[in-house]
Amino acid sequence: MSALSTAVPDPYAADCPTRSVLDRIGDRWTVLVLLLLSRRSHRFTEVSRAIAGISPKVLTQTLRALERDGLVTREVFAEVPPRVEYALTDLGHTLVEAVAALAAWSREHFDEVLDARAAYDAR
Amino acid sequence: MSALSTAVPDPYAADCPTRSVLDRIGDRWTVLVLLLLSRRSHRFTEVSRAIAGISPKVLTQTLRALERDGLVTREVFAEVPPRVEYALTDLGHTLVEAVAALAAWSREHFDEVLDARAAYDAR
DNA sequence: CAGAATCCTCTGGGATACTG
């Protein structure tokens, strides 16, 4: 697989890029939020409603982590009632594109995975 | 982001392809194993040694899950001592390529993420 | 509205010992 120029990364190295990215998008909600924000900016409650089932605590955690990594911006408007807009940064958009490659693989090969599972479980 | 033709997937749908793939590669070891096997087939102990820190139990779990999904083959040789070879399937290779896109993003933008974190933490 | 605070559950994963 010549596409991979790197050796096997060290999962213990906190500075391992691959590890870091996987930790970020590997959780339950981050990718959903990224995909949602790739359309347009949303406010907190909008995200909450669009991604049914996420609790406010976890949504805050997710958004904060994305903001900290420079993938999402958080803009507070001094209005009544308060309004906070979340939007993807340019960097965030590039990540979404990379994630899209994975999503594309999923759509393309998902049936094969399902078949494999069925065959495996049938034994 | 026109690269994404799908709306936001439903994280609760067990049959959501994106969810399924993320669950698979989101764990601690799967990507490491995939990258390792993308080179050549390995036997159990070889993987164990190459990926330092993984316990036999977790390695077995990881390999079983990959086998079940049709990403890895498990070939037992009736020898003494026993020998078991694990190798990527064609499907597994295609997934590794998709993962490589993510790894590429990581290498390309990791410094920006680190800068963003430093800036965020400095506030 | 946009969270912060609190409590609780669940499970991925680690350590260790044992076996065909």
Place this chain on the structure above:
DNA sequence: CAGTATCCCAGAGGATTCTG
């Protein structure tokens, strides 16, 4: 060698309540 069998723990994430 290639696992299986147990026991254990931390931390991600869920449910709920409260507030500037």
